Amino acid sequence: MKQLLKTKGRDWLLVVLTVLLLHYLALALHIVITSGSFSFEKLGDLIEGRLMEPGDATRYIDIARHGYVTTGENAINLVFYPLYPLLMRWLGWLTFSLPLAGVIISHVGYCAASILLYELMLLDGDRRNAWDAVLLLSLYPFSLFALGVFTEGLFLALSIGCLYALRKRNFLAAGVVGFFAALTRTQGMLLFFPAVYEWVTLRFGPKKEKLRWQDAFLLLIPAGFGVYLGINAALWGNCFQFLKFEAGEPWYQSTQWIGENISLQYRLARDYPGLAWFIYYLQIALYFAALAVLGYGVYKKERMMYLLYGGVYLGFTYLSGWMISGGRYMLCCVPLFIILGKLKDGLARRFLLLATGLLFFLYSELFLRGYAIM
Amino acid sequence: MGDIFGFLAGGGMVALVAALIVAFLRQMGWMKPDAARLLGGSALMTCCAGIIYLLAALLFHLAVYGSIENEMDLSALFHGPYMRTLLPALSGPEGVGPVSAVFAWLAYALGSVLFGQYEFSGMLLAWTMTGAALFLFQRRFQKITDGKTARDAAFLLLCLPGGVFFLLPGWAPLCLLICAIAFYLVGRRLPAWKPRLSPVGYGWALSLCAVLSAAVTVCLAEGRIG
Incomplete structure (x- = not known):
């Protein structure tokens, strides 16, 4: 470990500093733009107001405080997965503040995710590729969510960790990390697809390596989802109670074919022009952009494991009707950053970084001003 | 416009899944690289033909009727007696x-998997069957003649007057696939053959077919046939 820190420590520190600096620069600029001068007190207020309270944050805090409940208006909090609020609860004993605990978990998770992405990229490419991927992840227009009381930071760390373990063919670690990822978000169970793919190619592909007992640990990934279903069953007597809650107020989520959802998004954009560029057009554009990136990955013969995860993640995310947080959800579609990080053309890379940088600041600023970015 | 976006989004996801399956088969060594290339070419040819026929029908519809409520509604674009029976049957x-x-x-089963998108499933199935038929046809024809002739023949097949039916739900794509499978199985016994169609002759045949095919598509869009 000491040796590892000695050789990698500088790079890791640089990654963490870059990621945090970019995000805190956006926060500081917002303060300067809106109030004329910067102070740490204002920064604290901003973090409290925009990273600890908006949207689903209050629901995570409520779960961390009271657990899942079966009565009252907070019964619907069952739709949120348990790992993140559980960690908040444990860390809250040390920090004496659940929101602060949530922010710390997200910060640590996001920094760990960036380091893991950096290391993952180094397995197949050079430092430049690794840096590009990390910068693109940091400058993703909705990456500010990864630092707040949302599951994005933790989920990114767990999903990239699982992909890293799979890439190293360490099925035991992949299974354990994947288990926790599946307890963090619905998309966590999708890691089972690249896991099965890696297992099939290793054991039944051209090399045909022998089956090992550690392979069974991959089943931990669906088991994580199984635990969540078990919680549903234990509390409500129905494994899929969360689907009922998702279909009701305030989410109105249903499962529909992607084409129908995209048509719906377009209609909503026309009906609600005030929200179109924050939510609806943006989600349509993101879908086609992600599809194009994955198609480019297929053309460039990117690793199937990443393409498979990216494709399943994209498809699964856009199956949900009445989606309003597509931008945030797509932050965790890690294969996009892996594929784009490997762009060879210098001009395209620069253009991409410039465009994402502009959009990152723009959408962060709008989010911090309280616009409908969820 | 929203329906076109929806169609492209759904079609794009299906195309991505198909590309991933082919890449997987190649990686496992279960499909030869030249077969994968030919499959990709056949799929591309089918998609291009399908889009051209749909655009032609849409353009005609807009020119004649002025507007259309739902751009991707097949029953609005093609409403002949056969289509009027078939589309609800999906x-x-x-x-x-x-x-x-x-x-x-088959379309009904696929549509049930795709959350009740029966018309989309019918189209998807038709395009898949036609693409697979083109692949099988070219694969066998390559052995008898050569790759270029096989490609030209496949192209001509899609341009045949009434070729639009291969890209619409119904019996046509299924029959084409059955014929292609039969040709693939029986064709291995056929001797090598070099057709004597000159580039000028091929171009002439293609032009004639294109004009007649457009006429059939217009009749279909107007509901006079199909």
Whole structure:
């Protein structure tokens, strides 16, 4: 470990500093733009107001405080997965503040995710590729969510960790990390697809390596989802109670074919022009952009494991009707950053970084001003 | 416009899944690289032909009727007697002939998987069957003649007057696939053959077919046939 820190420590520190600096620069600029001068007190207020309270944050805090409940208006909090609020609860004993605990978990998770992405990229490419991927992840227009009381930071760390373990063919670690990822978000169970793919190619592909007992640990990934279903069953007597809650107020989520959802998004954009560029057009554009990136990955013969995860993640995310947080959800579609990080053309890379940088600041600023970015 | 976006989004995801399956088969060594290339070419050819026929029908519809409520609504674009019977049958297979019924059942099963998108499933199935038929046809024809002639023949097949039916739900794509499978199985016994069609002759045949094919598409869009 000491040796590892000695050789990698500088790079890791640089990654963490870059990621945090970019995000805190956006926060500081917002303060300067809106109030004329910067102070740490204002920064604290901003973090409290925009990273600890908006949207689903209050629901995570409520779960961390009271657990899942079966009565009252907070019964619907069952739709949120348990790992993140559980960690908040444990860390809250040390920090004496659940929101602060949530922010710390997200910060640590996001920094760990960036380091893991950096290391993952180094397995197949050079430092430049690794840096590009990390910068693109940091400058993703909705990456500010990864630092707040949302599951994005933790989920990114767990999903990239699982992909890293799979890439190293360490099925035991992949299974354990994947288990926790599946307890963090619905998309966590999708890691089972690249896991099965890696297992099939290793054991039944051209090399045909022998089956090992550690392979069974991959089943931990669906088991994580199984635990969540078990919680549903234990509390409500129905494994899929969360689907009922998702279909009701305030989410109105249903499962529909992607084409129908995209048509719906377009209609909503026309009906609600005030929200179109924050939510609806943006989600349509993101879908086609992600599809194009994955198609480019297929053309460039990117690793199937990443393409498979990216494709399943994209498809699964856009199956949900009445989606309003597509931008945030797509932050965790890690294969996009892996594929784009490997762009060879210098001009395209620069253009991409410039465009994402502009959009990152723009959408962060709008989010911090309280616009409908969820 | 929203329906076109929806169609492109759904089609794009299906194309991505197909590309991933082919890449997987190649990586496992279960498909040869030249077969994968040919499959990709056949799929591309089918998609291009399908889009051209749909755009032609849409353009005609807009020119004649002025507007259309739902751009991707097949029953609005093609409303001949056969299509009027077949399109509703995709969501509950009944009232169509035996060959079409097989297609309708398959489309119904696929549509149920795709959250009730029966028309989209019918189109997807038709395009998949035609693409697979083109692949099998070219694969066997390559062995008898050469790759270029096989490609030209496949192209001509899609341009045949009435070629639009290969890209619409119904018996046509299913029959084409059955014929292609039969040709693939029987064709291995055929001796090598070099057709003597000159580039000028091929171009002439292609132009004639294109004009006639457009006429059939217009009749279909107007509901005079199909």
